[in-house]
Amino acid sequence: MEREKIDPARLAFDIDGVVADTMHLFLDIAREEFGISEFGYEDITSYELEDCLGLDGETIKKIVIRLLDTDSTAALVPISGAVDVLTRIGERHTPLFFVTARPELEAIEAWMQKTLPLTPENIDVVATGAFEAKTDVLLSRGITWFVEDRLETCFMLEEAGINPILFRQPWNRKEHPFPEVGSWKELADMIRF
Numbered sequence: 131m132e133r134e135k136i137d138p139a140r141l142a143f144d145i146d147g148v149v150a151d152t153m154h155l156f157l158d159i160a161r162e163e164f165g166i167s168e169f170g171y172e173d174i175t176s177y178e179l180e181d182c183l184g185l186d187g188e189t190i191k192k193i194v195i196r197l198l199d200t201d202s203t204a205a206l207v208p209i210s211g212a213v214d215v216l217t218r219i220g221e222r223h224t225p226l227f228f229v230t231a232r233p234e235l236e237a238i239e240a241w242m243q244k245t246l247p248l249t250p251e252n253i254d255v256v257a258t259g260a261f262e263a264k265t266d267v268l269l270s271r272g273i274t275w276f277v278e279d280r281l282e283t284c285f286m287l288e289e290a291g292i293n294p295i296l297f298r299q300p301w302n303r304k305e306h307p308f309p310e311v312g313s314w315k316e317l318a319d320m321i322r323f
């Protein structure tokens with residue numbers, strides 16, 4: 131039996147690793163500004179970058195600070211298919227709703243507005259500053275489905291009664307009970323248009 135399709139009004143999205151190709155930018159900054167080039171995308175097998183890349187915490191912190199600044203955020207590239215599918219969803223339901231654990235809203239909101247062919251009032255972005263804060267924001271907006279790449283956050287969402295959809299990435303390859311998509315095309319197949 132086919133699963134019931136998701137109502138776009140009940141669906142929201144994480145940004146980094148789902149809409150934005152943030153880890154490729156991380157690797158670019160590591161290489162170009164810090165001279166670190168010994169690993170690639172597939173080597174990022176955990177959200178704990180110290181564990182999987184063998185870099186010291188201080189260096190990772192510096193790269194992440196650079197990654198989150200306005201200039202770097204402006205250089206982000208969307209993940210393949212994200213803009214097309216979000217545009218289609220935006221034809222059914224607006225505002226599109228995005229919840230990021232980034233500490234600062236401004237740069238990522240500007241990037242979303244630049245990246246999507248929708249008017250700013252149709253793109254709603256909340257920056258919580260913490261992974262744990264996502265659930266309350268989503269519940270307060272009546273969201274029941276959330277697309278996320280951080281597996282630990284998926285478990286938190288599930289506990290709060292929100293259905294996570296895991297966006298497949300090298301850093302979330304562990305066993306889990308959630309629906310999973312490997313592309314925006316696969317995600318589109320789950321949505322009621």
Ligand SMILES: [Mg+2]
Binds near residue numbers: 144
């Ligand atoms: Mg993410």
